Amino acid sequence: MTDWLEKHVPKLVLAPSLIAIFVFVYGFIGWTAYVSFTKSRLLPKYDLVGPIQYEKLANSPRWEVALTNLAIFGILFILFAMVIGLILAILLDQKIRTEGPLRTIYLYPMALSFIVTGTAWKWILNPGLGIESVFRDMGFENFTFDWLVNPDLAIYTVVIAGVWQSSGFVMALFLAGLRSVDGEIIRAAMVDGISTPRIYMSIIIPSMAPIFLSSFIVLSHLAIKSFDLVIALTGGGPGYATDLPATFMYAMAFSRGDIGQAASSATVMMMIVTAIIVPYLYSELRPRHD
Amino acid sequence: MKRVALRLGLYVLLILFALYYLMPLFVMVVTSLKSLDEIRTGSLLSLPREIDFSSWGKAWSSACTGIQCEGLRPYFWNSVMLSIPAVAISTLLGAINGYVLAQWRFKGSNILFALMLFGCFIPFQVVLLPMAITLGALKIAGTIPGLMLVHIVYGIGFTTLFFRNFYVTIPVELVKAAKVDGAGFFRIFFSIFLPVSPPIIVVTVIWQFTQIWNDFLFGVSFSQAGTQPITVALNNIVNATTGVKEYNVDMAAAIIAALPTLLVYVVAGKYFIRGLTAGSVKG
Amino acid sequence: DPEAEVLHWWTSGGEAAAVKVLMEEFNANGGTWTDMPVAGGGGDAAMTALRARVLSGNAPTAVQLKGPSIQEWYEEGALGNIQDVAEAENWDELLPEAIQYHLKCDGEYCAAPVNIHRIDWIWSNSDILDEAGIEPPKNWDEFNAAAEKLQGMGILPLAHGGQAWQDATLFEAVAVGLGGPDFYRKALVDLDQDALKSDTMKQVFDQMRTLRGYVDDNFSGRDWNLATAMVINGEAAFQIMGDWAKGEFIAAGKEPGKDFYCSSPSGGAYLYNVDSFAFFNVDGEDRQAGQKLLAKLTMGENFQKVFNLNKGSIPARLDVSMDEFEFCGRQSNADLNEAIDNGFLLPSYAHGMALRGAQAGAITDVVTAHFNSDMSAEQAVEQLANAVAASQ
């Protein structure tokens, strides 16, 4: 009995979390998928009516915009947050005397509720109030930075604010990773005549592959769920030019009382996520002989 | 000479980044120190004509968050009581899950891990309703434990991810040695793995604490009068739909609401230590 | 003893002071008031919370709800009934008929009104107007003429915040002003396809395009109160916004009718937004008693006056003395009574009085997309008709 217990301890330890995940994630995904085939409005209803919600979704220009935006935003956001986070982590790793304060400065955006920072960003990015006007006041008459009010470019301001908010955490993740690399290996590389940038490029960063996975997951999660960011910065505007699936879903589910539509969009979202994440997870986690 | 220049460039770069990060904070602090009048009439980004701390006091103790005008203060403890246990539990669960998934692999463990990760992507908007039904069924709707449960469940994926990916880099020889020394599953975890974990614990705590402390959606949905977290109060202060907007109080409130998180960053930051595993094994 | 947990989103200083009156009365009558404020997104956040509460079987006693959503919740079987209080207090007499409609579920009261907001206001800076020699515009032609003149003088005519709901606010004011009450009702209340596709609707979109020309370049995402501040500071001449904008003027020390003017472009029509408390099914005598008491007090004369003095709106019941109200409030009340008489009292679509969320949202999507792009009026009309059809 105790033998059996001991042998299965790892599985037993994992069990509560797994059960929770199965109920609260997969159960709920199933629930959502089911509801997406109903005509639920204010509250969920459980009479199946077929794929009408999906048809409606397919015809919605707003949903199309939201998906396009997600692609633009997701790619740029993940890329920049990752690169900036990594750069910052590496820079901070150079025995910087003021590391503590700098680290906090890079990290603090995470701490601030975007409901309010969104307002600050809105002012900064607003051509009439922020950077553009400051530069013009300084004498650069032709300086323009009006992405916020340009329907075609507004999504990029969401990227700027998103990167601002999240890259600090990515930095923290990478910093923790960097700090766990065996120093002896770095010494060996130094003696091998390798320059510091090269050491990072070829030795340290490759050994942090798991950290990349972590930050990728975190960032794509943030990208997919970015909600406050858009609501506070652009409110989805101009028009619905900066709508994202998350804001679309929220609007459908709660402002408009169209839960069926929200569920169908969520289901489509999950399918897209599956299409992107599953191959990635497979390549990262497939059994290797090491 | 080249080194000095390099070093200088390094600091310049770091400071430039710092400026980018500080810009919105600057706007917020400056605004919080202005009077409402000045905000209404002056340039939003200029320095205050005269510094006025009253909005800070107001945000903390007398801004209206509803009928009560007691500022953020009453909600602060709700958030503390919610986040500390929730962070602790989800971090611990993540650590032990990560430990299993990294060092005690069994058949299918990678698939289970992938399933957990995939769970990170479930949109919260769709979770709300079934979750509400579930919490109601469990009779913990509107309570702090109920809210804690929600945060823990949706935090596990991330905490597990962080720890697992940290622990895979720890040489298996250490586990081997401990096994031979007679240590069992938990002993190895507490004696060997937890002590090397400070950097990742810090990262996880930063993540979880930030997520839970700053969460609004779950907080507003699964709380009721008396259990509302600070973000709901902040939101109530900031988000007047048809009322007069007091930007100075908003900004001050936002900064105040973020102070505990900032404190966590500062305190936890110390544990970004270098080289915990160095010297353990050859190879 | 009566108990009430009240979900609402009146959280700013003035609003809080306004509801507080109700709480005090409630408590004075032996009740216990538990406040459950959730601000944000014009009530979206509160609705989110409400849904979770209802689904978890833990509905609040009373909820700030308005318009068709009251009926929607009723259809979901979530609402209770306060008909006995209404009968005892004679609500049918005290309330305009159009407004009674919103408060009744299957002919019986299930919600109590607190106020009437007027949406279709043009706020204007008196200094600018006086200097330019312009009267506060009373219809869209006058508005356009004034705007042209101001533009010629280098003054920004219209302060506007580019958020979807503000665009919609503009839109409905244009619709009612250009098309008249019948058109408005057909198009935006009854969702009549012919009206939606009509030439009038094209004109409405054309006027929207014209208005777009009176707005500065940086309007996107601007909060409504910043737009108001532009008028207050003389950076712009007009703003089209509900009567809550008045609060900003007054907070800045401006006097209605003197430092700023209020006028309506709707030609006698009146777009309203009525806030009300809906009463959900709850267990326990205390809470049910709380609902009754709350319903009674909400319609109380004192509360209706004090609340609306604070809030900038006007009382829902018609028999409250307007003496203590300022100029624009009195104007609003007068216009209201006139509109009732003419049958020109219209629910605001932009503020969720006319349509279900999904339908209103579909219209807003088109309106804001049109306003923020170079979409032609024809395209807009077509999209509008399609979107509305799809949302039903």
Place this chain on the structure above:
Amino acid sequence: MSNALKKEMTSPSAEQHILSVENLDKSFGSVKILKDINVAIEPGDFLVLVGPSGCGKSTLLNCIAGLEKATGGDIRIGGRSMNGVSPKDRDIAMVFQSYALYPTMTVGKNITFGMKVRGVPEAEQQRKLNEVATLLQIEHLLDRKPSQLSGGQRQRVAMGRALVRDPQLFLFDEPLSNLDAKLRVEMRTEIKRLHQTLGASIVYVTHDQIEAMTLATKIVVMKDGIIQQVGTPNEIYNQPANMFVADFMGSPSMNLIPAQVEKVGGTAKISITRPDMDDIVLDFDREIKGLTDTRKSVILGLRPENITDSANQHITKGQVADCRVDVVEPAGSDTFVVTNLGGKQVTARLNADAQITAGETANFAFDLSKASVFEPESGARIA
């Protein structure tokens, strides 16, 4: 399960063995690392595993410890099958080749951790710690972290971790490789003492031939995951089972000289070619397996110490021959001389002060009493 039943189930042969490895196979992926390993040791045995780098010694230890799952076969410790028994229940102590010290624990904690886990009383832990620390000369390091130690110090801590325990079986994986000669001798003595006084059973991997020879009661020679020979040090040294063992053990290694053998009137005659000279013909008086009257190619295995200068009076049974000296290598206490026999460089060990010069001819004495003879193709010993 009753004890009686348990006894019945364990095979009788395994019962007297403290460790028995039966038909063990181990693969990493598709690569077979261990092939059909069979070894058994009795209580108190000191088994030394030797073999070229990468032949699978550490893997075998890992399998015994339960740290790697064998692909096939069975391992029994104390008569009990270890199938599914976790390492911590196998009652073993192990020193890892890579040390595997716990990086966050001090040296003292590293050493006492195992005892603490097993619930040894605090006082006893301290006593043992002090004892072992003194033995290993690391008393002054007990409060350091592993990262603050030198290589040899780390290795000693790794030793300490095993030595404080009192298990059924010790597994040592090259535990002395990073120590200086003096310390190594001391440690060797300590391990020998441990083995003799406590009667501990030990499996020991080493590359040091002297260690192997002086410590072992039994040596296992492995190559490419296959056991080549199991025997006492003396057997391995003097009667190597095949050319690989002969070549591998002993330093400098055994000379493997191609030769011809032929039975001439009852005794075997071995003839070895020399460049520019007549063949040497030596009598071989032991029996050579499969030898017929026909001339046959063999490999003659002769250790350097069995080829000396003929002046050495100790060579009694020696047969002498002149050979040309190619190289002279003085090496402290000895002089090594290389000559060409059978087309191969052959090393002879002479006294340090032997008077000999490269290029000249010298008279060597060949002692064939300890010589081995191998089959050239299979490499197997035939005498």
Place this chain on the structure above:
Amino acid sequence: MSNALKKEMTSPSAEQHILSVENLDKSFGSVKILKDINVAIEPGDFLVLVGPSGCGKSTLLNCIAGLEKATGGDIRIGGRSMNGVSPKDRDIAMVFQSYALYPTMTVGKNITFGMKVRGVPEAEQQRKLNEVATLLQIEHLLDRKPSQLSGGQRQRVAMGRALVRDPQLFLFDEPLSNLDAKLRVEMRTEIKRLHQTLGASIVYVTHDQIEAMTLATKIVVMKDGIIQQVGTPNEIYNQPANMFVADFMGSPSMNLIPAQVEKVGGTAKISITRPDMDDIVLDFDREIKGLTDTRKSVILGLRPENITDSANQHITKGQVADCRVDVVEPAGSDTFVVTNLGGKQVTARLNADAQITAGETANFAFDLSKASVFEPESGARIA
């Protein structure tokens, strides 16, 4: 700075040295690890560092490589002061005691990475890689990750990484400790060849005495961070500067026998006590520093190979004496015999087939021509 000026600034002595370490101090915290180290080697020198575990050898290498900042003193490589020069600019190659392989790279990449970074052409890289891999017998491992290698294989990869380079200076930190004897001999030969054909300058840490003796052109003996002696292998072995060096070098180590010395008519007489027997008195014909007519206590240092059985005809200058045999230890090619002299266990090395039994008395020959004499207190050599 002009070249002329530069020349002037480098001290003339340093210029001909490829490496010179001057007055080097190194502390970790408050612990002094290296104390006033002075060493210099000329191009083509092969310096072997030996000393007890933990004496500071690796630390010294690290300082030379620039991986640890010295607390004081100066290091010059190729005549240039290395102050503030980063490791990558020092033009050195190093094999780490702990290997320090790049964990994410395959063996092949580990080896070629340095060349790739330096822009060595692809073809050249492959050539070198193949060459080195063959040499180290790791051709079949080139696609493996370090974690899939055995200990000795990892060590060879670490070697390979250094061997493909062509630096001013090689630093080897116990590069062969985990290899089997055969491979070690081969590697030793390779390193020797590298040193001789390429004229590479090498600093080499080893615990293997044979390695030290056969490889070095110069040996440095360290103890507790202090250099004890610098000299050729022969000097170190035959004229140890003090008792520590005498004891440390050589295996089994030198017998250090307490004795009395007295000048009797020009020659020194050394007398050694024996239990239950008369003193042995031996003539010592070299001069003993500070010897007066009065009897004086000294320590006589005699290596085991200089005490043999008197039957050994090679002992020409030998002086014989009977001693009781306490222990006999046959060890393959030799037999070691322990006897008690001057109150100490003294080891003698006899031939493998010496006919001797413990407990009996045997006649030993003492060869004092290579003996050393030490001052008992200071331990310094006085003859």
